[in-house]
Amino acid sequence: MQPGEEDTQEPHDSDEVYFVIKGNGFLKIKNKDYEISENKMYFVEKKIPHFFHGNSKELVVLYFFSGLDS
Helix, strand or coil, rough: CCCCCCCCCCCCCEEEEEEEECCCEEECCCCCEEEEEECEEEECCCCCCEEECCCCCCCCEEEEEECCCC
C-alpha cells in the first residue's frame, strides 16, 4: 500500500494474522489504532472492522487467514 492509498478491505469471515514486511503506519482494529512496525505480527479476529492507514512509506504486509474458507 502506497502512502495516501486507502485500505478498503471489509471484515472477513476468518481470523487473520498480518506480518509487516516493510513500512509504517497504523492498523485500526474496531476503534483503536495500533502503531505498526516492520517484523511484527498483528491478529484480527473474524468479523471485526479493521484497516491500515497513515503510512508514510510503502507498506508491504503478508497475511494469513484461518478456518475452513482459507
